Structure formats: C-alpha cells, structure tokens
Amino acid sequence: MNDDELTAVLSRAGFSEYEAEAYLGLLRLHDASVGDLTDICSVPRARLYDVLRDLAADGYVETYEQDTLRARIPNVDRAVEELREWADGFENAADELEDVWDRPSIEHTDISVFQTQKGTIEKAIDYVSEANHVVQICASPAELVEMEAVLGTIHERGVTVRIALNFDPADSTTEDLPDMFSRVATEARRCEANGPFVALIDGSIAVLAIDNELDGEYGLVVDDNTLTSFLHWFFQLQLWEPWDTLYSESVGHPETYVSVRQLIRDLEMLHTEDETVRVRVNGVDLRSHEMVEVEGEVVDVIYTDVYPTRDTTFAQQFIQAALRIRTGDGEYTVGGYGAVVEDIRAIEIDVIGIE
Structure with a gap:
C-alpha cells in the first residue's frame, strides 16, 4: 500500500487529509519539529501547528516545546485499534449486505423469504442454536454434517432432536451417520420421500429450503402458528411417520x-x-x-x-x-x-x- 492509499484509508477512518499526512510523516520521523515535517509532507507550515495540536488532543501524538514546537508518536496503539475497529465494521457491513441480498424487497414481520438455500439453512442453524425444547429436521446427509456441531450442543443440554434423514444410497456420507446419531439426535428415521430441507424449532419457528430444477432455489423462515402447523403436518405425515427408525435413545428414558x-x-x-x-x-x-x-x-x-x-x-x-x-x-x-x-x-x- 503506497502513501496515497494509506492516507486515503486514514481519512476514511476519521482523520482529516492534513492530519493523515502529518501523522504518516511523523510516523516515519518518530520525533520531529514543524520544519522537519514541512520538508516531507504537503501540509502548509502555518497549518501544521493546529494539525499537530488536534492530533495531540485526540491522543495520537505528543507535542512539546524546545526551540520550536515538536511532536512525537509514543506508540501507534490508538491508531491501530481504531483501524481494526473500522475493519471489523466493514466486515460486518459486508456480511449484512449478503444477508439482505438473500431477502426479498418486501418483508413481513412473521415471514422472511431467502433467495438461496445456503442462506436459509444458515438462518435455521441460528434458530436451532437457541432452541429450548424440540427441534425436528429433515435434512440430507451433507446438510446434517453441516449442522452436527449445533445439534450436538443442543442435544447435550437436553433438547429433543428428531431427524428425518433424506436417504441417498449414492451419498458416501450416509455410511458415517449412524455414529453421529447418538451425539446429535433423540431419534432418527430414514426418509425416502426426497423431501426439502425442513426445520421446526420449539413449536413456533419453521424453516423450509428448496433447491430443485422445477422450483428453483429459495427459502422461507416462518414465525406464525398457523403456517408452522402446516409444515408440521407435512413433516409428520410425509417425512416422519411412514419411515423406519434408524436410531432411538428412548429406551430407559421418560x-x-x-x-x-x-x-x-x-x-x-x-x-x-x-x-x-x-x-x-x-x-x-x-x-x-x-x-x-x-x-x-x-x-x-x-x-x-x-x-x-x-x-x-x-x-x-x-x-x-x-x-x-x-x-x-x-x-x-x-x-x-x-x-x-x-x-x-x-x-x-x-x-x-x-x-
């Protein structure tokens, strides 16, 4: 990064253009008089006095009098910390832009629509991590592996987890899942209905993610009693009740x-x-x-x-x-x-x- 680029970054972080130039000049000299700084930066000499005092007031430099006004930088901690905070802010803003892009232009307080299956499942993981009672999921082996950590955490703290596994004999991931069930599930069933991704959380939140050639790719997150009950019936009747049990920990438990x-x-x-x-x-x-x-x-x-x-x-x-x-x-x-x-x-x- 050259001087012009670094000056531009400092300006975006709150420095004025003159403050950025004077700070970088002093950073290279470590300790300098106004005359020394005038030789290496384009800030007018008459303005340097006020610029250095402003930087000192903000805690970036120290000024002191000898034959003339001098300044030094005791350390760069203050400036580095502020730049890192700005960097975090930009990163968070970038994440938020991606999140907003996944949503439609019109939203409802109880229904959110996502443009991608990936974004929908990421939102489902957020809700699942906060579950207190029951989570019911229909997922492919790959989706289940993606959720393994959060399911293991909520299962360990006593949340009931029912998993309908969208079974695909061609997926080699399926072979490793039986070892996972005891860590993440209360009960698991082998679902051959080729259903979409579904997550039902604590009776009030429902998530549906679609990605197929007929309907394209989208997702719904619903916080509504009536609509959630429809997805519950779909899960119960098509994705759960007809299928054989792969794993159950109910023996010996209420x-x-x-x-x-x-x-x-x-x-x-x-x-x-x-x-x-x-x-x-x-x-x-x-x-x-x-x-x-x-x-x-x-x-x-x-x-x-x-x-x-x-x-x-x-x-x-x-x-x-x-x-x-x-x-x-x-x-x-x-x-x-x-x-x-x-x-x-x-x-x-x-x-x-x-x-």
Missing part, C-alpha cells in the same frame, strides 16, 4: 412426545382404564401467549368420531385431537401444532408415570 395424536394412539394401545397417566407439558398458553409448564393426570382424550390411526386419510388427520389434564390448579385442555380452542398449545409432552 417418553417425550411432540405429537398429541401420537401420544393419544399410544395411550389407547398401552394403558388400561384403571391406570393413571401423568404427563408434563411444555407449551404456550393460548390466552397470555406465554411459555408455560404444567404437570398433571390425563383425565380425558378428545378427538372426533373417526379415530386417527396410521390408516387414517390425510383429511381426517386434521380433526381435533387434545388431552384434558388435571393439575393442582385445575383442568387444562392441551392441543398440538395449530391449536386454537384449547388452553395450551403443546411443544413437548413427557409421560412421567403410568400407575
């Missing part, structure tokens, strides 16, 4: 459910009327819209005349299914994704005892 319908099926099949089932529900109070945790006894299951089973049609799956639980504070109705009329929309339900 059973955790993220689907109210699946819990109802299991309760109907596994317990008798004489048994008491106790559950712990983490979810959203639909009146206050605040996160709540309630624990109590299941006193009723609510569903329509057509009972949801694996043979149920797609339309019948949207019929209401809910639990009624009794706690020390009273009774609550608990629904799943898209719950509207219930008291609580469940994010996860732990079966803590059957007696």
Whole structure:
C-alpha cells in the first residue's frame, strides 16, 4: 500500500487529509519539529501547528516545546485499534449486505423469504442454536454434517432432536451417520420421500429450503402458528411417520412426545382404564401467549368420531385431537401444532408415570 492509499484509508477512518499526512510523516520521523515535517509532507507550515495540536488532543501524538514546537508518536496503539475497529465494521457491513441480498424487497414481520438455500439453512442453524425444547429436521446427509456441531450442543443440554434423514444410497456420507446419531439426535428415521430441507424449532419457528430444477432455489423462515402447523403436518405425515427408525435413545428414558395424536394412539394401545397417566407439558398458553409448564393426570382424550390411526386419510388427520389434564390448579385442555380452542398449545409432552 503506497502513501496515497494509506492516507486515503486514514481519512476514511476519521482523520482529516492534513492530519493523515502529518501523522504518516511523523510516523516515519518518530520525533520531529514543524520544519522537519514541512520538508516531507504537503501540509502548509502555518497549518501544521493546529494539525499537530488536534492530533495531540485526540491522543495520537505528543507535542512539546524546545526551540520550536515538536511532536512525537509514543506508540501507534490508538491508531491501530481504531483501524481494526473500522475493519471489523466493514466486515460486518459486508456480511449484512449478503444477508439482505438473500431477502426479498418486501418483508413481513412473521415471514422472511431467502433467495438461496445456503442462506436459509444458515438462518435455521441460528434458530436451532437457541432452541429450548424440540427441534425436528429433515435434512440430507451433507446438510446434517453441516449442522452436527449445533445439534450436538443442543442435544447435550437436553433438547429433543428428531431427524428425518433424506436417504441417498449414492451419498458416501450416509455410511458415517449412524455414529453421529447418538451425539446429535433423540431419534432418527430414514426418509425416502426426497423431501426439502425442513426445520421446526420449539413449536413456533419453521424453516423450509428448496433447491430443485422445477422450483428453483429459495427459502422461507416462518414465525406464525398457523403456517408452522402446516409444515408440521407435512413433516409428520410425509417425512416422519411412514419411515423406519434408524436410531432411538428412548429406551430407559421418560417418553417425550411432540405429537398429541401420537401420544393419544399410544395411550389407547398401552394403558388400561384403571391406570393413571401423568404427563408434563411444555407449551404456550393460548390466552397470555406465554411459555408455560404444567404437570398433571390425563383425565380425558378428545378427538372426533373417526379415530386417527396410521390408516387414517390425510383429511381426517386434521380433526381435533387434545388431552384434558388435571393439575393442582385445575383442568387444562392441551392441543398440538395449530391449536386454537384449547388452553395450551403443546411443544413437548413427557409421560412421567403410568400407575
């Protein structure tokens, strides 16, 4: 970088043109009089006095009187620190430009559209890293490897992680995944539906990333109860329930459910009327819209005349299914994704005892 370029950089960092020239001249001389600086920089002699005093006031140089006004630079720490801060600012601005480019010109507070699959998945990773309860993902082997670190972190702190692996026999990465599952997943299934990337985080955030010849490349990030429930149904019915389990850590642990319908099926099949089932529900109070945790006894299951089973049609799956639980504070109705009329929309339900 030549002198002109360095002067231009200092000017962008807040120096005036004269201050930049005087500072660089003094930097080369280390200690100099006004006359010495006049010989090597283009700042007028009459202006150098004020320029040096301004630089001294800002802490860049020290001035002192001998036969005439002299100045010296004790160290370059102040200037170097400010330049590094400017460099960080430029780098952050560049990252923000890329982020904004991924978005459309029109945005909605609850829906963000991204122009690239890569940008969408990066945003999904950000949301996944902040998850507190449940993460459900449909991903290719390569996408899963990209998310390994963040999934391992949230799994270690107790977040339920369900992975539908978009299985591709031709992808050699698939061979190494079974060793990964115990570190990153609560349960993993082999999905042969060739689905898009999907991530559902804590019941409220949904991410969808598309990249194919028919539709092109784009992504959606949704923070909306109704739209998120649609993506939940797509995940549950097409990407999860039909497929075989590759890995599960549920043996020896309390059973955790993220689907109210699946819990109802299991309760109907596994317990008798004489048994008491106790559950712990983490979810959203639909009146206050605040996160709540309630624990109590299941006193009723609510569903329509057509009972949801694996043979149920797609339309019948949207019929209401809910639990009624009794706690020390009273009774609550608990629904799943898209719950509207219930008291609580469940994010996860732990079966803590059957007696």
